[in-house]
Amino acid sequence: xxxxxxxxxxxxxxxxxxxxxxxxxxxxxxxxxxxxxxxxxxxxxxxxxxxxxxxxxxxxxxxxxxxxxxxxxxxxxxxxxxxxxxxxxxxxxxxxxxxxxxxxxxxxxxxxxxxxxxxxxxxxxx
Numbered sequence: 001x002x003x004x005x006x007x008x009x010x011x012x013x014x015x016x017x018x019x020x021x022x023x024x025x026x027x028x029x030x031x032x033x034x035x036x037x038x039x040x041x042x043x044x045x046x047x048x049x050x051x052x053x054x055x056x057x058x059x060x061x062x063x064x065x066x067x068x069x070x071x072x073x074x075x076x077x078x079x080x081x082x083x084x085x086x087x088x089x090x091x092x093x094x095x096x097x098x099x100x101x102x103x104x105x106x107x108x109x110x111x112x113x114x115x116x117x118x119x120x121x122x123x124x125x126x
Contacts, residue, residue, distance in 0.1 A: 016047030023054040026062070034058055037067045071108055080104065 010018050019039060026034045039055065040048045056076065058064050068074050075094045082090035082097065082104045090102050097104035 016043050016051075019043065019047065019051055020054070023051060023058070026058060027054065031062055033063045033065070035065045035067075038069065039066065040068070040070050040073050071111055082107075 006013055006021075010021065013021065023039075036055065040051050043051060052073070055064060055066070055073070059076075059078075066074050066077065074080055078093070079091060080094060080097055081088055082102075084103060090097055090100060090104050092100070098108060099105075
């Protein structure tokens with residue numbers, strides 16, 4: 001709530017809470033340009049959903065530059081730029097980049113395959 005102590009520079013806030021405060025400030029300020037660097041990388045599913053919704057609202061009135069390895073964060077972007085060792089190698093929408101079957105598509109498919117990966121607690125010791 002409004003009376004919650006946050007500490008100097010938000011020191012007593014969790015990472016997810018700090019992300020939400022930063023996004024709320026950008027929304028309230030109506031910042032014309034917002035840079036998000038790995039905005040959802042360390043968030044739990046609840047906070048990630050909140051941040052995704054805030055990013056969508058920001059995109060309505062701001063130019064939002066998102067740096068992300070978690071591809072669901074950028075799927076709805078108007079333009080995705082794929083960099084490899086600092087060089088632009090592909091650009092387009094999510095659907096267009098998948099149709100190219102290039103770096104982005106490979107990265108996307110690798111992440112999709114890894115999505116269901118789990119450690120097997122039943123594994124036998126060596």
